[in-house]
Amino acid sequence: MKKRSLNANQITRKNILANLKDKVIKSVYSSFQNNLKINDHFAVAVSGGPDSLALAFLSKCYSLKKNLKSYFFIVDHKIRKESSFEAKSVQKKLEKFGIKCKILTWKGKKLKGNIQSNARKIRYNLLFKECKTKSIKSLLIGHHKDDLIENFLIRLYRGSGLRGLTSFKVNNQLTNEILIYRPLIKIRKKALLYLSKKAFNFYVNDPFNKDDKFQRSRIRKFLEFSKQEGFNQNKIEKTIDNLEDANASVENYVFRNLSENSFYSKSQNKYLLSAFFFIAPNEIIMRSLFHCIKLVGKKYYNVRGKKVNKLINEIKKDKLPKRTTLGGCIIKKVAETVIIYAEK
Known part of the structure; x- marks a missing residue:
């Protein structure tokens, strides 16, 4: 590296880390670092909003301090004519x-x-593809505490079950062996907005965030109104924490069902499920099948619960069609064994 480039990098490093002297930013970085236990190179999803710019700043600080290589990706959906600019x-x-x-x-x-919803799917597909190209196993995204509450209310409105109501966590194992991290999940948007203004004095306002035709925008306005009426959002956080404890107990039984009553062949990308797999309570069977289908089909999202319930009933009643497809998988029953393998 040329001396001029080396000096420029040192100055950039010094300028970025200097922001950590600010009390608010120092506190935010401490929470960020505690939620992120990565010791290998990673990728960061950036959109230009204050949340993702704060994520970019914090991730850069983390990579400099840990001497890790970090990659930053911006997805251009071309939804709006201004998006490319x-x-x-x-x-x-x-x-x-x-x-x-x-x-x-x-x-x-x-x-x-x-x-x-479609933009979200495209975004993750592009990010996963790029991560796979560069052999990146960890992807950081900018969901924060306000998103956690919004997501809970959206899922509650849709009638989601225990798993859906607790779907946002610090990290989630997804397809392509990529681990998604949400290191901002315990940080309020207000603090991230402060950080973005302080560090960059710049961020992009997405007009979709205030468009009432989108449910999330309406939920945000509802929460703002609720604050004015004295509603304490900390109560929602406490509810989410309690539900997560209950969900962890259920997940323990799902793990046992998968460990004891199924076999996964990585080389063939195939699952074999014994008859005992389907003796557990329906919720355990459903979650176990979600896992199998998601892994074999290499999908980001779970298939619809109604379709999995239908599949379970067909298997139990010995009425499974000879060729059943679901979530990019072919599902067959041979004697007492159910086989799940990828569609070609």
């Missing part, structure tokens, strides 16, 4: 702070209908 603006802005971002561009058809 915004992605390049964020890229240029962060580059001044020594944070080099790669823009991942969606080249498929323009999204129509259920835009936020």
Whole structure:
């Protein structure tokens, strides 16, 4: 490395880490670091909003302190005509702070209908693909404490069960052997907004965040109104904590069911399920099947619960069709054994 480049890198490092002297930012970084136990290179999803810019800053500090290599990715869905310009603006802005971002561009058809859900799927697919290319096993995303509460209320409104209501955690094992981390999950948006303004004096406002046609936007307005009426959001957090304890107990039985009553062949990407697999309570069987189908089918999202329930009933009643497909998998029953393998 040339001497001029080395000096520039040292100055960038010094400038970034200098922000940690601020009391608020120091406290945020402490929480971030405690939630992140990574000792290998990792990737960071950046959008340009205050949450993700705070994540980019904290991740850069973490990589400098731990001497780890970090990759930063911006996804351009091309949903709005300004999206490409915004992605390049964020890229240029962060580059001044020594944070080099790669823009991942969606080249498929323009999204129509259920835009936020489809955009989320595209985003993760692009991020996973890039991580796989670079052999990255850890991906950091910017969900924070306010997102946790919003997500809980959205799931509650939809009638989600115990697992759905506790779906946001610090980390989740997903497809392609990539571990998603949410190191901001215990930090309020207000603190992240402060950090972004202090460190970058810049962030992008997504107009979709205030568009009432999206459920999440309406939930945010409901929460803001609730605050004015004296509603304490800490009560929701306490409820989520209690539900997570209950969910952990159920997951323990799911683990036992998978360990004792199934066999996974990694080389063949195939699951063999014994008859005992289907003796457990329905919730345990469902979650066990979610795991099997998600792993073999290499999907990010679980298949719909109604379809899995139908599958369970067909297996128990010996009425499973000769060729059943679900979540990118083919499911067959041979004698008392159920076989799950990937569609070609």
